[in-house]
Structures are given as C-alpha cells and as structure tokens.
Amino acid sequence: MAVQNKEALETPRLATADIGRDVGLLLAKLHAAGSVLNNLALADFELRERSFSVLTLACSGLEPTQRELADFLSLDPSQVVSLVDGLEKRGLVERGTGRHDRRAKIITATDEGRKVHQQARVVLEEGERTQLAALSEAEAAELKRLLRKALWGVEATAP
Amino acid sequence: MAVQNKEALETPRLATADIGRDVGLLLAKLHAAGSVLNNLALADFELRERSFSVLTLACSGLEPTQRELADFLSLDPSQVVSLVDGLEKRGLVERGTGRHDRRAKIITATDEGRKVHQQARVVLEEGERTQLAALSEAEAAELKRLLRKALWGVEATAP
DNA sequence: TATTGTTATACTCTATAACTATA
C-alpha cells in the first residue's frame, strides 16, 4: 500500500477539505485500512477477509446456502463457489444438500474449521480494537449500531 | 453484483450471526453498497469514485501534490499517476510544478473540472442520503463524526 | 542517500454472461 510518509499518519491538512465529510471516502478509507490489518493477521491462518466471513457463517449454526452467503456478503454466487472450494479443499467446511431444495447446498464448518475460526477470531478482534483505538468503548459500540442500522435498519440485537 | 433475491433486501436471518457485529464486514458491506450507487451516478460524468476523489481535492484550493493525494486517499503513488493522467487528458485537472520542490507536481482543477465536479457532487450527495435513509439526520452526522474520529482522531471541524 | 513521479507487472476483487440441474 501507500503510506510511505510518516506525515500521513498524523492528521493531514487535506482532511480539512470538503471531501473529509464524504461518507463514501470515509468508509473506503476505514475499510481499506482495516483490510490491510485483517488480511495481514489472517495470513497466518491462510485466510483472507472474505474466506473468513464465509467460514464464520459456516460456523454459525444457521446452515446457510451458498445463495444466502452471496446475498448476505454482497458477493456474486460465482465468487462464493471459489471461496467455498478453497475452504472445502482444506477440510474447513463441507457442502451438504439442502433438505427442502436439492439444488441448494448448505455450507457447514468441520471441527477443524471451527478450531481455525476460533483462533482467527481472537486475533481479528484485537485488530478491531486497534483500528478503533481513537474511539471510546461507547463510541465504538455506537459506530457499530449505526452501521448495522444503515445496512439493515436493525435497531438492536443481543450483544 | 449479487442481490438477485428480494429476500436480500429485507433483514436477512444471517444478520443475527456474530458476524453481524464484525466491523470489517459492516464497513465492507456499506462501502460496497455505496460504491455501486456512486459509480452508477458518476458514470454520467465519466468518473468513478476514485477519480472523483482526486478531482474533489484538485478543486479544494489546497493545491495537493500527487504524493499527498496518494497518502490521503490510501492509494499507491503509481495509481495516482494513472488517475491524474485520465483527468488531465480530459482537461479537468492540470499538473503544475511545486514551488518549493521541483520534483513535486501540484494538481489543480481547470474551470471545466470545477464545473463537472460541482454537478457530480450534487448527484452524489443525493445518493448519500439514500444510502443513509434508515438513519435520522442526527444519526447520519454522528456516523460521519465517528468515522472521521476513527480515521484521524479528529473530534470536529466546521460542518 | 532519500524522495517524487513514473513505468511495468502480477495478483485480488468485481461484474457479466452462459450453462446444468433441479424446482
């Protein structure tokens, strides 16, 4: 990535521009900065952000189909295929046949998948705290609530 | 993109999973959803999110160098080259020589660039309101504040 | 020696269309 200047780590003069209030840019920057950290941390587990997301949902007990994964993760169904392929090849998830619809494939994690996921999650949560270090705990929670509400209109669920 | 099911537009059952609290995923989803809308709107101006960001800063009067653009936008300097190339070819921005450092190139918008930017900005701001429609005005402002603070530790500047 | 802009290259991510098998 960029950021070869130490100056960039301080509050830059360009942040005073109107663009510093552009939601798209703010989301892009925070997401990009987080992705670098996340993918770096996940490299130890041979995972990336997207494969980790799939693994997380496979571990959730909700028995998602590939179609649901695609919808929920905003991915194309074809992308889910290759993500599941990779995880399945490593024995972390399994494809099962849908009970009500034999076209659908239900993705569930194996024991090994659950183990890897658990370890990766710990590392990622630490990275999340680093990324939001400038925020108080209450502010971090509020940020998450607002992001969830903007996405799904969900006001709250059990923490 | 994905989202071929109407179900996906409603609150999906998968949002109840732990992953619905993952900041990385929340940022990725909201950013992705916004990008689609933004790039769609910007297509009328033959711009994309990133070239629009460069144009915005070129219009800011801050006279950024390419290096500053790269740092601020979290892009590699080589990416800035091609973005500026495209905008310069269309007569929207100009490369000037830095006053204190003749290596640096200062990017400024032309009159035409300012005109295009002004029009595009109106459309984008409308898209932003659509994207954050689930939030009240106060909540949208709070979301922006928290994003800015997480990024730069900036508590507040003039709205 | 270090930095700015530049060129080149490879890899990841995103977007589309077409095909198959089930419904």
Add this chain to the structure above:
DNA sequence: TATAGTTATAGAGTATAACAATA
C-alpha cells in the same frame, strides 16, 4: 419458467519493484 450452483472471462482495484530527476 425460474432459481441454485457452476464455469469462464474481462475489467477495476491493489501491491511491488525498479528507474530518472531532484533534493
């Protein structure tokens, strides 16, 4: 006919390394 999964492909975005001009 419509949907779930699959395959294939092209374009956008990201990450690196090397080089010339300037500091």
